[in-house]
Ligand code: SF4
């Protein structure tokens with residue numbers, strides 16, 4: 019068993035990188051992820067970690083360096099957030115296209131403008147199509163565990179794609195929580211050293227990042243598509259291996275009191291605990307409501323979402339992001355996943371907690387109330403609702 | 412079936428030579444050997460290094476490597492002696 023420590027979310031991701039014996043950390047600081055490179059530099063200075071910390075001049079360069087280091091066969095981790103992830107964006111697509119299993123912790127933070135340093139999921143959601151796996155932590159223990167598992171999943175020969183692990187800005191990154199930090203020998207057993215298929219090597223020259231003409235480009239994209247499909251199975255395998263080894267259970271979609279629910283509220287990240295507490299309060303009043311949490315957003319858990327959808331009359335999606343001109347991105351994915359199902363619940367989208375607005379139990383009561391109204395009327399009158407929005411002129 | 416390495420990694424060094432870019436051409440430069448004065452201006456200016464150098468001493472004119480010549484026409488434009496001409500590519 020590991021050691022219980024009271025730590026911030028950023029520390030949890032940094033200690034995971036240390037335990038994973040990461041070789042190279044190229045980083046550029048940004049709120050709320052700066053504690054990650056700070057902690058790594060402390061580990062290196064103290065001789066607790068044998069790694070190269072590359073302090074680059076921008077996030078674009080940090081991800082570029084991550085790509086070079088990963089191509090040389092190193093295990094690579096970094097951390098960023100918000101505008102930093104946007105500056106990395108160009109390189110994110112190159113990392114996944116070159117099939118490099120880099121792991122990045124993202125302190126999920128709102129995007130400018132107006133400038134805001136608090137939590138929402140817009141930064142990673144906007145990288146939905148970058149070819150990276152996406153995991154979302156509910157608490158600091160999740161942040162540590164998902165980072166560790168991300169290396170194993172990403173480096174699997176059937177996958178070989180990079181991963182990002184989202185942890186909510188401040189709510190997790192800067193909040194102290196009790197976390198079970200696994201022992202080094204336990205992690206070593208769980209996560210063997212990274213064995214790349216190809217490596218940059220002067221003695222055996224190869225071309226990385228080559229040209230892909232119309233005659234071949236699509237086949238490379240298809241390989242990425244297949245790798246993402248394979249990741250569905252690999253994630254399940256790694257989640258169950260992790261459970262056996264460390265006793266903590268992970269699921270792509272975890273359900274709470276959904277069995278006889280009329281309404282299921284689907285959440286992602288730190289709001290999930292609040293949703294479960296709200297479910298308990300509403301259950302006391304006889305409201306048949308349940309909650310479900312999405313931990314894996316890419317690859318999208320189609321099967322699990324289909325199973326979930328059969329259990330309720332309304333699936334209420336709490337989206338901490340907004341795709342202007344449509345609605346929430348998670349809602350859009352769920353609608354897409356269920357499109358060919360004969361029986362499907364009513365789907366309602368709730369935009370919530372943007373730019374760090376608090377998400378409270380009352381917000382979930384409101385979501386349940388609107389969902390109940392749809393059940394009573396037998397139809398969804400309004401598809402996208404904004405929750406806890408102030409009246410302004 | 413073609414084999415493509417994941418991530419478009421090319422494991423054979425120097426294999427770019429096998430990639431004949433000449434097929435991109437629609438017009439090609441043709442040399443009138445009698446007019447070539449071996450000045451090598453075309454050789455200097457070809458952006459694709461698709462011209463083999465002329466040798467004035469040996470009275471050997473330039474030679475165009477059609478495997479790589481992309482038909483840009485720069486050599487034809489720049490030859491001071493009108494020794495080169497662009498003609499339609501036959502396919
Ligand atoms: S520029 Fe004209 S004359 Fe000079 S080497 Fe080329 S073909 Fe010959």
Ligand code: SF4
Nearest residue numbers: 457480481483484486
């Ligand atoms: S046409 Fe262009 S590419 Fe071809 S030989 Fe002349 S300069 Fe070179």
